[in-house]
Amino acid sequence: MAPTRTAEDRVLDALDQCIVRWGLGKVTIDDVANESHVSRASIYRMFPGGKDVMFEALRVRNTREFFEGMRAALLDSDSLLDLTVQIAVYATTELRNDDNLVTLLATEEATAIRELTVDGLPRIINVASAYLLPIVTAYVSHDFGVRFVDLVARLVISHFLAPSSLVDLGDPASAREFFAPLVAFIDLPVS
Amino acid sequence: MAPTRTAEDRVLDALDQCIVRWGLGKVTIDDVANESHVSRASIYRMFPGGKDVMFEALRVRNTREFFEGMRAALLDSDSLLDLTVQIAVYATTELRNDDNLVTLLATEEATAIRELTVDGLPRIINVASAYLLPIVTAYVSHDFGVRFVDLVARLVISHFLAPSSLVDLGDPASAREFFAPLVAFIDLPVS
DNA sequence: AGACACTAAGACGGCGTCTGTCTCAGTGTC
DNA sequence: GACACTGAGACAGACGCCGTCTTAGTGTCT
Numbered sequence: 512m513a514p515t516r517t518a519e520d521r522v523l524d525a526l527d528q529c530i531v532r533w534g535l536g537k538v539t540i541d542d543v544a545n546e547s548h549v550s551r552a553s554i555y556r557m558f559p560g561g562k563d564v565m566f567e568a569l570r571v572r573n574t575r576e577f578f579e580g581m582r583a584a585l586l587d588s589d590s591l592l593d594l595t596v597q598i599a600v601y602a603t604t605e606l607r608n609d610d611n612l613v614t615l616l617a618t619e620e621a622t623a624i625r626e627l628t629v630d631g632l633p634r635i636i637n638v639a640s641a642y643l644l645p646i647v648t649a650y651v652s653h654d655f656g657v658r659f660v661d662l663v664a665r666l667v668i669s670h671f672l673a674p675s676s677l678v679d680l681g682d683p684a685s686a687r688e689f690f691a692p693l694v695a696f697i698d699l700p701v702s
Numbered sequence: 703m704a705p706t707r708t709a710e711d712r713v714l715d716a717l718d719q720c721i722v723r724w725g726l727g728k729v730t731i732d733d734v735a736n737e738s739h740v741s742r743a744s745i746y747r748m749f750p751g752g753k754d755v756m757f758e759a760l761r762v763r764n765t766r767e768f769f770e771g772m773r774a775a776l777l778d779s780d781s782l783l784d785l786t787v788q789i790a791v792y793a794t795t796e797l798r799n800d801d802n803l804v805t806l807l808a809t810e811e812a813t814a815i816r817e818l819t820v821d822g823l824p825r826i827i828n829v830a831s832a833y834l835l836p837i838v839t840a841y842v843s844h845d846f847g848v849r850f851v852d853l854v855a856r857l858v859i860s861h862f863l864a865p866s867s868l869v870d871l872g873d874p875a876s877a878r879e880f881f882a883p884l885v886a887f888i889d890l891p892v893s
Numbered sequence: 894a895g896a897c898a899c900t901a902a903g904a905c906g907g908c909g910t911c912t913g914t915c916t917c918a919g920t921g922t923c
Numbered sequence: 924g925a926c927a928c929t930g931a932g933a934c935a936g937a938c939g940c941c942g943t944c945t946t947a948g949t950g951t952c953t
Contacts, residue, residue, distance in 0.1 A: 518929095532809050537728040539911060550930045552915090561913060618723050730940060741901045743944090752942060 519557055522547045523569045531611060535619050540565075570626070574635055577605065578642035591650040591659075592694045596686045598643065599667050603681040606671045627668050639664045662693075710748055713738045714760045722802060726810050731756075761817070765826055768796065769833035782841040782850075783885045787877045789834065790858050794872040797862045818859050830855050853884075 525547030529538040540562060544551045558564040581601050588594035606612060615623040625631070640660050647656040670680045678689040716738030720729040731753060735742045749755040772792050779785035797803060806814040816822070831851050838847040861871045869880040 532725060533728050534724050537724050540913090541911075550932095551913095552931080553929060555913065556928090562911095731942090732940075741903095742942095743902080744900060746942065747900090753940095 518549055518553070519568070522549050522554055522557060522565070523572055525549075526565060526569050527611075531614075535615065535622055570631060571634065571638070574638045577602075578638055580605070582642050582646070585646065591647070592687065592690055594646065594650070595659075595663060595690045595694060596683055598663060599680045599686045599690065600683050602667045603671060603686075606667075607681060624672065627672060632665070632668065635668070636661050636664050709740055709744070710759070713740050713745055713748060713756070714763055716740075717756060717760050718802075722805075726806065726813055761822060762825065762829070765829045768793075769829055771796070773833050773837070776837065782838070783878065783881055785837065785841065786854060786881045786885060787874055789854060790871045790877045790881065791874050793858045794862060794877075797858075798872060815863065818863060823856070823859065826859070827852050827855050 522543060525543050526538065528546055529542045533542065540551055540554060543549075543565070544554055547554075549557075554565065555561060558568060581598065584601050585594070585597050588597060612623070615626075627635075640657060643660050644653065644656050647659060651659060667680055670678065679685045680689065713734060716734050717729065719737055720733045724733065731742055731745060734740075734756070735745055738745075740748075745756065746752060749759060772789065775792050776785070776788050779788060803814070806817075818826075831848060834851050835844065835847050838851060842850060858871055861869065870876045871880065
């Protein structure tokens with residue numbers, strides 16, 4: 512109830528609530544307006560383009576918050592492998608514990624999968640780069656870091672959607688075993 | 703998955719699922735058809751009149767199951783007061799523990815309240831009479847029993863929707879204290 | 894085999910709801 | 924008083940849902 516919460520934040524919070532209650536496909540602008548106590552007109556002023564833009568804004572906010580939480584949770588690492596394992600384990604665990612996401616996968620599977628692959632993955636990778644590149648570049652070059660973050664993001668999401676019998680990225684030991692060969696050839700401890 | 707489950711049961715189960723997922727007001731016949739794997743045409747054949755009739759069928763089934771559960775849970779009683787307390791406590795507890803109902807009251811309050819008052823109460827009282835009259839008439843006449851079941855049903859629902867500071871019908875002692883004066887003048891142990 | 898009952902699939906018109914844009918009146922701030 | 928912003932609501936158009944209907948396909952009887 513802090514008055515510092517912007518109107519946009521209140522609308523996006525309301526949208527989130529509506530999605531939880533009624534599912535992605537059933538939310539209307541009127542629902543969000545009622546829930547947020549912001550008029551429909553103001554919502555359209557806030558998100559020119561309407562529903563799609565508002566939904567995209569929520570996804571961007573959620574993605575940001577996801578990686579903010581990750582950055583706050585990362586401990587000091589002594590190698591790229593160590594850092595990668597921390598990232599993969601945190602991300603996998605968070606995804607598995609995200610009740611909204613799990614519900615979405617159960618009730619609106621097609622939409623949820625698109626959001627984690629074709630539709631949403633580019634944005635996820637962009638945000639991941641913004642948050643993780645400064646950390647990753649402690650071990651590798653910028654250009655390599657970009658490709659490495661891209662790779663890890665894809666692998667984590669893929670293993671979340673379709674768990675492998677060979678590896679559990681939610682388990683540190685298993686994740687380490689999995690990533691070791693991938694980073695071995697450039698894993699240089701920071702002297 | 704028992705093959706004995708009728709198509710109607712499967713449709714009503716699907717409807718129940720859809721309501722849980724999407725809320726009363728957002729369920730479409732197509733949702734139910736997909737969820738139940740019964741075609742839309744068959745649903746209309748099954749419930750002539752469409753959506754309203756199907757919803758009413760589910761409410762009837764739910765009400766029946768509620769009172770079947772109650773009848774199975776009732777222990778032998780030695781007086782009308784004792785029986786009344788058992789009924790009130792069971793009903794109140796069940797209502798409070800009904801997750802679907804609680805969710806409905808949180809997200810679609812207006813509809814949920816109508817369902818427990820103006821719209822649904824006549825049906826509830828009818829079913830309550832059908833299940834409880836045979837038991838109640840151990841202590842009182844048929845005509846009095848009808849009016850008594852009606853009275854108890856109204857009181858339980860009223861106290862569920864608007865809890866009183868004077869009495870908690872979920873608590874046996876409190877319920878006994880509350881009902882004692884109401885049944886005192888006709889409470890005749892079955893000699 | 895043929896008659897019968899039943900179902901899934903989907904086309905159809907009608908209607909209600911949602912969308913996105915707009916106007917207008919009210920409020921608070923310089 | 925000028926300005927920026929908001930809520931309320933009208934509006935046309937699009938869309939989705941409803942309820943009915945037809946058609947083709949399946950399984951069960953005699």
